[in-house]
Amino acid sequence: MKHLHSGKVRDLYELPGGELLIVARDSISAYDHVLDTPIPDKGRILTQLSLWWFERLADVVPNHVVSTDLPDGSPAEWEGRAVVVRRLDMIPVECVARGYLTGGGLKDYRKSGAVCGIVLPEGLEDGSRLPEPIFTPTTKAAVGGHDQPMTYQDVEQLAGAGLASRLRDITMEVYRRGAELALERGVIVADTKIELGLREGELVLGDEVLTPDSSRFWPADDWEPGRSQKSFDKQFVRDWLVSPESGWDPASGTAPPALPAHIVEQTRAKYVEAYERLTGRSWA
Numbered sequence: 001m002k003h004l005h006s007g008k009v010r011d012l013y014e015l016p017g018g019e020l021l022i023v024a025r026d027s028i029s030a031y032d033h034v035l036d037t038p039i040p041d042k043g044r045i046l047t048q049l050s051l052w053w054f055e056r057l058a059d060v061v062p063n064h065v066v067s068t069d070l071p072d073g074s075p076a077e078w079e080g081r082a083v084v085v086r087r088l089d090m091i092p093v094e095c096v097a098r099g100y101l102t103g104g105g106l107k108d109y110r111k112s113g114a115v116c117g118i119v120l121p122e123g124l125e126d127g128s129r130l131p132e133p134i135f136t137p138t139t140k141a142a143v144g145g146h147d148q149p150m151t152y153q154d155v156e157q158l159a160g161a162g163l164a165s166r167l168r169d170i171t172m173e174v175y176r177r178g179a180e181l182a183l184e185r186g187v188i189v190a191d192t193k194i195e196l197g198l199r200e201g202e203l204v205l206g207d208e209v210l211t212p213d214s215s216r217f218w219p220a221d222d223w224e225p226g227r228s229q230k231s232f233d234k235q236f237v238r239d240w241l242v243s244p245e246s247g248w249d250p251a252s253g254t255a256p257p258a259l260p261a262h263i264v265e266q267t268r269a270k271y272v273e274a275y276e277r278l279t280g281r282s283w284a
């Protein structure tokens with residue numbers, strides 16, 4: 001099969017029949033670096049979690065999944081972390097919904113009191129829950145660049161009023177359903193990013209959905225506005241990388257060091273925990 005694109009933690013291939021194959025790697029990224037040390041099973045766990053969400057959201061929006069059968073000629077190690085998907089005409093908008101304020105949205109809010117043109121109440125802090133979730137689309141940055149915020153009018157200009165409205169409605173409903181279910185299971189979904197594409201004039205959910213890579217997962221019992229929240233899955237890695245033990249400085253611009261085995265194991269356990277809590281299924 002033909003290799004089309006490599007993302008930070010996933011690769012995209014083209015199959016002879018014209019369909020695409022998304023392969024999730026066991027890579028993890030932190031501080032804008034893809035780490036050298038893989039987290040065993042991360043690719044499989046996040047692929048299976050995304051497939052579970054695609055099924056649960058099928059009444060909200062159809063999805064691009066065709067099959068999880070490995071295409072002939074695929075390496076056996078791809079089993080469970082490769083998905084055959086329909087080729088869509090992707091809409092060049094990162095469709096983001098936020099229920100909590102942090103990251104780039106917080107930065108914009110502190111500068112202008114608004115995010116993507118949406119004015120927010122005063123006094124919000126890092127991690128504040130928003131009065132209502134908001135649609136905060138961004139452009140798809142080029143490799144190594146950062147996504148730029150778009151106003152809703154920008155989306156209308158790019159996709160037309162009708163499509164823009166559908167993009168927003170679908171994004172908000174996917175977020176609402178995901179955040180509600182996750183919170184019942186002790187996980188805050190602070191924000192999530194989905195990608196939508198067109199197939200025969202119909203909007204179809206692409207990419208991955210409601211995984212810790214496409215969304216910010218926070219442990220609900222640790223939530224405290226006014227400071228940066230702990231990441232459900234990446235906190236052990238983040239803390240170790242800035243601890244004296246690692247000897248690394250994020251500001252140095254150098255590549256981070258390899259992770260010690262205990263950090264890898266604790267991080268793998270968090271992916272298993274997220275899968276089991278959300279789906280109610282045992283990972284074993």
Ligand SMILES: C[C@H](c1ccccc1)n1cc(-c2ncnc(N)c2C#N)cn1
Binds near residue numbers: 020022
């Ligand atoms: C950025 C993202 C990506 C995903 C996985 C790995 C590397 C990149 N991507 C997705 C498509 C795409 N194009 C046409 N039809 C589709 N069904 C999809 C999907 N998903 C193009 N790029």
